[in-house]
Each structure stands twice: as C-alpha cells, then as structure tokens.
Amino acid sequence: MNLQHRIQYVLDELVASGTETGLQVAVDHRGHRVVDAVAGVADSGTGRPVSPETLFFSFSTGKGMAALIAHLLVGNGLVNYDTLVAEVWPEFGVRGKESATLRHVLTHTVGVPAMPGGLGPGDLGDWSRVCAAIAGADPLWRPGTRTGYHPYTFGFLVGEIAHRVTGMPMGRLLNDWVAAPLGITGELCFGVPASELTRLARLEDAEPPAPETPEPGGILAPWEGRPRASMGNDQQFLQADIPSVGTFTARGITTAYAAMLDGRLIAPDQIEELSAVAFEGTDQVFGNPTRLALGYPLGRLGAPADEAPTALGWPGGGGSYAYADPATGISFAVTKNRLTPDFSTAQRLSDLVNAEIGRLA
Template sequence: MTVHGECLAEFSGVRDALAANIDSGDELGASIVVDIDGRRVVDIWGGYRDVDRTTEWTEDTITNVWSTTKTVTSLAALMLIDRGLLDPYSPVAQYWPEFAAAGKDQIEVRHLMSHTSGVSGWDRPFSTEDMYDWDLATSRLAAQAPWWDSRTTSGYHAADQGHLIGELVRRVTGKPLRSFVADEMAGPLGADFQIGADEKDWHRIADVVPPPPPAADTYTDPLKIRRRTFLGPLVQAASANTPAWRRADMGAVNGHGNARSVARILSVISRGGEVDGVRLLGPDVIDLIFLEQSNGIDLALGVPLRFGIGFGLPQLDTVPYIPDERICFWGGWGGSLIVMHPDIRMTFSYMMNKMGPGIIGSDRAEQYLRATYAAGG
C-alpha cells in the first residue's frame, strides 16, 4: 500500500513503519505528523477508511480521535487561564455554583484538568445517550458526590472531563465548548478539527473499528472506581460512528480530526504559545502544564500515571517510549497519540481508525514515536 505525503529522508523509518503496518493489516488507515518548530518533517497518510478496504484514507480524511480530544479541551481551559478568566487554583464552584453540591465546594479547576477531582464518571443509571444531553449531563455531575477524597490521587475522567471543563468554558465565555474550539482555536489556526462533526463532513470520516473485547477483569478493582468510571456509562466504540454521537458536544471523547489538524493546534505548546502569528498562550501558562498534580496508580486505569495540569507527563513504567523529559502528552482509546516536547519544539501526532487494545498508546504509536526520536526528533 502506498503511503502518501511528505517525509524527510532521515525520518523514513516512520514512513516505513506505517507502510508495513498497513500492508500487514495491523493498521487500517492512519495519518502521522511530526512538526519541528513549524516545519512538518513528517506529514503522511495511507490505508483505508473502511474495513472492506474500498475507500482510501486521503489527505482530508478525519476520524473520531477519542480522548485525544481532551488535549484540545485542556488547551481551551489553559487559554482561559491565560486570559485571566479562569484561575486553576480557584474552586470550580466560583464559576459554576451548582458544582459545590455534595461536598465538592473545595474542588479546584486544576483538579478537573488533572483527573483528581473524584468525579471520574456519572453515578448510574446513566447511558451513552444521556451524554448527548448537555444540560442533563452537567447537572448530574454538579449534583453528585466525589468518589474518593484525595485531590492528589488521579482517577481518569474517561468520558466526563469534556463536560466538566466544557461547562467552565461555557460559564465564563458564554460559548459551548465546540463553538469555542471552532472560533478561538481551529478557525484562527486553519486546523481541520472539531468537537463532534458537522454533517457536511460526514462523507470524509473514517469510521472507527472497535478494539478487541476487554479482559474479563477490566472493571474489577478494590475501590470500584474503575468499574464506576467505565460503566458510568459503558461506551461502545461503535457509538462513535452514529449521527447522534457526531452531533454531540463531548470534549472528552468525540473530537474529529487527523494528525495534521491535531498537531497544528497542540504545537502551540511546543512552540512557546504561538503558531504562525496566532497567540494562544503565554509561557507562564505553558509552565503550569508541567506542575505535577499526581503521581501513582490511577484509580480508574489501574496503572502508574503522572498528571500535570491538563496533560499526562512521562511515566516510564507505563509509557517507556516517551522520554523522561519536559514533555506532555495524551492519547485516545485504541492508540492515537499526541506528544509535545517544547525543549526541541517538536510535536508528534498519530491518528488512526483501527483501534488497538487499551487506553494509553499502542504498539503502533510506540513504533512511530520511537522511529521519530531515532531520527533526531
């Protein structure tokens, strides 16, 4: 299978790895971008949009990127911090008074951004369809009690972080999250990314291909945080291919884009807060990202993780292929990955439609990122 796009010779290992994975069937369709200080040294795509391999993945193909969406949502919050509209150390209830209910009056904005708020999902009963109803979903989160006490212990806010941060965005700007992303981020940067997907773009979406079923003990944990998080609600991967999902505003899970557009937006972190004359952040706010908020076994994912304010930080036990340097990152269910490395002004972005097992990274993401660093990225 031909891999399309541009790739500098020294990064040919990235192109070769993508081509090999498409040929073997490990990859269906995907795109990869490596941006170094505004120069795309890798900008490639290949494979197919559909499991029958009848429609090629093209330059303008987009797909649901799952929790990679969270990185864009966190960037929105950081922009509001930069503008003085949010204070990461202020209680959420200062901006969203209803959130103070059930003992949440001392939970701060940074706790939502670092997965330490104790509100990592919805109290059941709660369905995937309920997530589509913004007022219902946010009012339920505001009313419920936190599931654990420590604000320095993370429990991955798998499906609800976009509603939590998105409601803050709405309260201080008057705009729904998806509109803020369109008007203040994707539009000014010319990035082909959106929360949800406009119907006019559905024809170029690569449907996601669900991952293998989880192991039988996936939702077993002593504190039941994992079970409560991933069953509140239990999201089926195929839901991402439905009209209702695409019409919803869910900043944790339903962003649509490709490697180029995600890199375009997130490279603002690697490039000091400004991309081609569009300033989104100041350096002081970028520094906030790297202030460690938690470091230990995540109560929802059950693996060691480190979180700064808005992003994951390197944790060699869990993601050994991300160097233990001043790097921030996150990815999406099934394997997509976005990595920002400000010290070398490098951004790595990988988006695909065939989901692998697990929440954090994948064998394919590891392969491409290792090839990037081997080339000097």
C-alpha cells in the same frame, strides 16, 4: 532516507501486514512540518483511501484539546488554575465538592471519575442533563487528595466551566479560539458538523467486543473503559459536543499542539507552569502509578525510564495518540481506524520520531 520516508515505510508495512487498516501521522518540529503521511483505507467496506483530510474519531486523544481550552481560559484572564469550580458553577459546590478547583479538574483529582446517574453514551449529547448529574454527584474522595482517570466527566467539567465564563459551548471555542486562528477549520471537532460526516474514517474493532458486564469493584461503567467502533461510528454521538473525546486529522491536532509550544496560543511562562508535575499518585480507577501535569499525563507514551518525562499529550482508546514536548519541540499525532487493544503502533512511530529528531533538541 529522511523521516517522512521512514514513517511512510512503517505505515505501509503496518497496512500490508494487516496490523492496521488506515492511519495518518503528522509531526512538527520547531516550526517545521517534518512528517505528513497517510496509508491504507478510511473505510474497509468501500475501499475509500485515507487522505490527509480524512477525519478520525480518536476517543480520549481529544482530551488534549479540552485541556488546551482550559489553558486559554487562564491565559485570557477569565479564570486561574486555583479558581473554585463552584465560583463559576455554583450548583457544583455541594456534597463535598466545594473545595474543587480548575487545578483539580485538570489533574483528575475532583473525585467524580464515573458518569453519574446511570447515564450512558446515548445521553451525552444532553449537555444540561449531564452537567446537572455531575454537579449533584458525591465525590469518591476529597478533591485534590487522590487522582483517578475521569474518562468522560473530564470534558464536561472543563466544558461547563468554559461555558459559564464565556457563554459558548466547547465545540465553538475549539473552532473560534484554536482551529480558525491556525487555519485548520474543519480539522478539529468536538461535535462533527453533519456536512462533514462523509469525511470520517470508519472505525473497526480489531477484536470482537467483550460483553458489557461490570467488573467487580470497578468504578467505571463498561462503556466508559472499553472503546468500541460502534460508538465512534454512531452519527448522533459524533455530532454531539462531548469534549472528553474528539474527531480530527493528525495534522490538525499536531498544528494545535505546535501552536501551544511556539507561543501562538500559550505564553512561554504559562507553558512552563502547565507542564510542571502537578500531581503524582496511584490512579484510583486503574491502579497504575501516574504523574500528571495540568491537563495531561506527563511523559511520552512507552518512553524508556531514562528519558526525561517532558511530553504533554493524550492517548486514545484503540491506539491513537498526540503530544507536544516542550523540551524537544516535537508535536506528534497518529490517528487510526483499527481499534487495537494496545498502543504498539503509536509507540513505534513515536520512538522513531524521537530517535530521529529528539536528539537535536
């Protein structure tokens, strides 16, 4: 049984057992698409089946594409990793953030992890308002000294830097710099065009949403740390340019990651630089130890301790996951519409792929 059939078997089993509702998995290995599999329904209400063209809102898995835009800015000579944010965004250089660099943004060490000013999900479509609030915020630590997950501010930090040096919003950059050149227009979105909304899978919560009450001593607002189907099904939210999250097909984001590895988007020497350990420490938001490359957690999700941490990628709340591994040549993505509290499905599929073809590296 080849890998395509092995993955399809697992997907069918997950759907039949009720563990998952609808999924896509795509895997590239050194220039070859080795898996393109789907199972289940995109919408439980209508029974519409998942197809390879179904779009899935996948929360923070989209951060991988925001980081890719940052690397393309560097590769095109518009900025470098140690460019001061305030050099291109002067309003940001206040209240102790004067020393913050793009490197600090990419390693979540800027110190503004929470969305400031009481802004909520409904405000994120107002780009100018959000960026003004972030620019005026007090950092929780001196930039570059600590790290803490920036769930929503990350995309606006990268995005406003990109906007200042290109004059273009992130959604357009993702299309013009990544999707269109790779022939995957319509398969990678920060803001979904109204005409494409009917292609989306409908998300569902695997468990009843917990009450939105702040955790004592917590840094994030409840909505920032707890993914909910209602957010990912809201058409206004889906159409907004919010580059901390993303909507895509599994094969679309896998194609983009593969193009990072094979030189179509990123030069080999830049891949070597961006995939090195850039910061290690305790995450100030969640309290876990973390090791970061430039723009990505370093190491495959759930990998055993003896596996070299070379994968670059982002999981997304509810269980989606996508990564590229320069060492093995694997690009992998799983998208799904049932928002589970863990990543057991993604880890099971990733383990299977790595066991089958990672050894061939």
